[in-house]
Amino acid sequence: MRPFLRTAIAAAVLSFAFSMCLAAQDKEKEERKADQEFYESVNNEIDRLTNLLDLDDWQIFYVDSILVHDYKAMQEELKDLQDKKVSNTDLYYNIQYKWQDSIYYAYEKIFNEEQWAKYLKNGAARDKKNRDKRMSKSK
Numbered sequence: 001m002r003p004f005l006r007t008a009i010a011a012a013v014l015s016f017a018f019s020m021c022l023a024a025q026d027k028e029k030e031e032r033k034a035d036q037e038f039y040e041s042v043n044n045e046i047d048r049l050t051n052l053l054d055l056d057d058w059q060i061f062y063v064d065s066i067l068v069h070d071y072k073a074m075q076e077e078l079k080d081l082q083d084k085k086v087s088n089t090d091l092y093y094n095i096q097y098k099w100q101d102s103i104y105y106a107y108e109k110i111f112n113e114e115q116w117a118k119y120l121k122n123g124a125a126r127d128k129k130n131r132d133k134r135m136s137k138s139k
Contacts, residue, residue: 053115066106074099
């Protein structure tokens with residue numbers, strides 16, 4: 001009976017360890033997929049702005065850097081709220097607005113006057129106005 005018990009316990013332990021390895025691999029795949037989707041969305045926005053504003057190479061570099069930094073920072077702040085189980089949606093929106101404003105003001109510094117006017121005309125001015133309006137309501 002004892003050899004059977006040892007075999008059963010060993011099989012259970014190995015089965016548990018195997019399932020833990022599979023779970024870790026699944027989590028790693030999900031993280032890689034999320035990273036891939038993140039960088040795809042950043043590249044899509046860079047392509048959109050490049051086509052819209054005829055950006056120079058140095059401007060593309062800055063837009064890429066701004067988007068990656070600010071979106072990653074925003075994601076970290078949102079995840080921190082989520083981990084703390086904060087349920088107040090205004091806090092989540094305020095974080096998004098803060099980082100969207102950061103991107104807005106960073107773009108203002110790197111776009112020339114013509115590009116900035118075109119950027120504003122294509123929805124950025126309206127988005128900024130709406131953000132400011134919502135921020136003033138939440139205070």
